[in-house]
Amino acid sequence: MGKYLQVFKISFQQEFVYRLNFIMWRVRNVLQIFIVFFLWDTVFSAQGRQLFGYDRDKILTYVFGLIFIKAFVLSSRVQDVAGDIARGEIINYLLKPVNYFKYWLTRDISSKALNLVFAVGEFSLLYLILRPPFYFQNNPFLIILFLISIILAIFTYYILLFIVNAIPFWAPEMGWGGHFLVTVIMVEFLSGALFPLDILPASLQNVLNFTPFPYLIFFPLQVYLGKITGFLLFKGIFISTIWIFILWFFMNWIWKKGFKVYQAYGR
Amino acid sequence: MKRLLYYLRIWVFMSRNSFLMVLNQRSVLLIFLAGKVLRFLFFISFLFFLLKGAENLAGYNSTQTIFFFLSFMVVDTTAQFFFREVYRFRSYVVTGDFDLILAKPMNALFRVLMGGADVIDLITLPPLYAATVYVGKLLNPSLENVFLYLLLLVSGLLITAAFHIIVISFGIITLEVDHTIMIYRDITSMGRFPVDIYKEPLKGILTYFIPVAIMMTLPAKAFMGLASFTGVLSALIISILFIFISFRFWNFAMEKYSSASS
Numbered sequence: 001m002g003k004y005l006q007v008f009k010i011s012f013q014q015e016f017v018y019r020l021n022f023i024m025w026r027v028r029n030v031l032q033i034f035i036v037f038f039l040w041d042t043v044f045s046a047q048g049r050q051l052f053g054y055d056r057d058k059i060l061t062y063v064f065g066l067i068f069i070k071a072f073v074l075s076s077r078v079q080d081v082a083g084d085i086a087r088g089e090i091i092n093y094l095l096k097p098v099n100y101f102k103y104w105l106t107r108d109i110s111s112k113a114l115n116l117v118f119a120v121g122e123f124s125l126l127y128l129i130l131r132p133p134f135y136f137q138n139n140p141f142l143i144i145l146f147l148i149s150i151i152l153a154i155f156t157y158y159i160l161l162f163i164v165n166a167i168p169f170w171a172p173e174m175g176w177g178g179h180f181l182v183t184v185i186m187v188e189f190l191s192g193a194l195f196p197l198d199i200l201p202a203s204l205q206n207v208l209n210f211t212p213f214p215y216l217i218f219f220p221l222q223v224y225l226g227k228i229t230g231f232l233l234f235k236g237i238f239i240s241t242i243w244i245f246i247l248w249f250f251m252n253w254i255w256k257k258g259f260k261v262y263q264a265y266g267r
Numbered sequence: 268m269k270r271l272l273y274y275l276r277i278w279v280f281m282s283r284n285s286f287l288m289v290l291n292q293r294s295v296l297l298i299f300l301a302g303k304v305l306r307f308l309f310f311i312s313f314l315f316f317l318l319k320g321a322e323n324l325a326g327y328n329s330t331q332t333i334f335f336f337l338s339f340m341v342v343d344t345t346a347q348f349f350f351r352e353v354y355r356f357r358s359y360v361v362t363g364d365f366d367l368i369l370a371k372p373m374n375a376l377f378r379v380l381m382g383g384a385d386v387i388d389l390i391t392l393p394p395l396y397a398a399t400v401y402v403g404k405l406l407n408p409s410l411e412n413v414f415l416y417l418l419l420l421v422s423g424l425l426i427t428a429a430f431h432i433i434v435i436s437f438g439i440i441t442l443e444v445d446h447t448i449m450i451y452r453d454i455t456s457m458g459r460f461p462v463d464i465y466k467e468p469l470k471g472i473l474t475y476f477i478p479v480a481i482m483m484t485l486p487a488k489a490f491m492g493l494a495s496f497t498g499v500l501s502a503l504i505i506s507i508l509f510i511f512i513s514f515r516f517w518n519f520a521m522e523k524y525s526s527a528s529s
Binding site: 020021024025027028031032034035038039041042043051052171173174177178180181184185186189194195199200201 | 292294295298299301302305306309310312313316317320321324325443446447449450453454456457459460464465466469
């Protein structure tokens, strides 16, 4: 446990080594929130408008909620794993007395902690600038389930990244390509990071609900907003948990296969 | 004219080399192409379903809103096709390879700005242009409006060129290019929607400081007959002004270049 605490501390300090990089990344997040905020603010500009099951308060809470959920779920260091494999540097870690998956989980938690601190600052700043109406959830039961759904989302994204980043075992030049396709394109659109998924037709939503993507961002926010309750809420938590198991087994299988073909070029 | 042909031949030569490098890695090409096509389709679907429910966005109907998005894509993708080399510029400065570019008998700015045309964008451009023409036809524009649209697209591309020059100049001074270019792209991506949706002071910033409104929204507005003569004239003047400023900044950055990495 002690060694992972040290990894956490070092990783946290490392983020400050590349301060400009980190600040630029947070600036980009704020800019993306601006676009989504003004888009939905315009759509809901008419007094008392209800659309796609949202009123103005709820849709703008969804947008502001994105700041926190993205800081919690989508901030990750695991994307560096592909480079480690492609350059052969993963061998260095395998020789050390640390579990590689736990090592990156610790680095992930460190990154999330730092991003969360900044997210609080950004949230306050944007709140003061934009003065949006805000929907406060006061049901403690829903708040607990909201937090559980976030923890499940963090694990789902972590495992998903480990699967995508295993591509360089077979094709070292495709590390960034796989990351771009799955985590930049698919996660951005299918997780609800750009728009709430319930604007899509019901048939499409039903299909999406059986994939892991909506449980990364859309589902936790729906729980917070109280838009999913009762049986559907527990069904969502259940599907999300099942996905973690499926992805976990798939990740283990693919990494075992990967190590068998790996020749550590560059080492 | 002779000089122009000389640079055209160099550009064709550099682009061919750049294409060959990407075509050598077909799987990478396919994965990025699939990503770009998926992103485009996802966004068009989002706009379609949004407008189906909301009926209009800041007073624009679904065809008009999709045309705004397509016009944004035309400017953005065309700029990426021509100026992809900018994304590789930092490594030239950090490794000292920029000195080798400076020693060549051609304009160094031309080399680092247009030296690596992107074949993936080249593949996506024809269907994008075709989709823009198709949706544009549904808006029944007059010949005059089409002319203004094309003129303003060129003006928008000049401003994107100016911004890319400013980014690489900034890169010479600070060694930071990657995030600056991505922040530039995040800001311009606000042009995916008509800038009428943004409120002041952001709208003012997007019109005069980083003129996304002029680069992406105004051409589409002119196409719909919604741009004034003053607006068009101002756009042309601003684009020339931006190019002028970017050249001055490039010269300033070159004076600061110390060749420290060589």
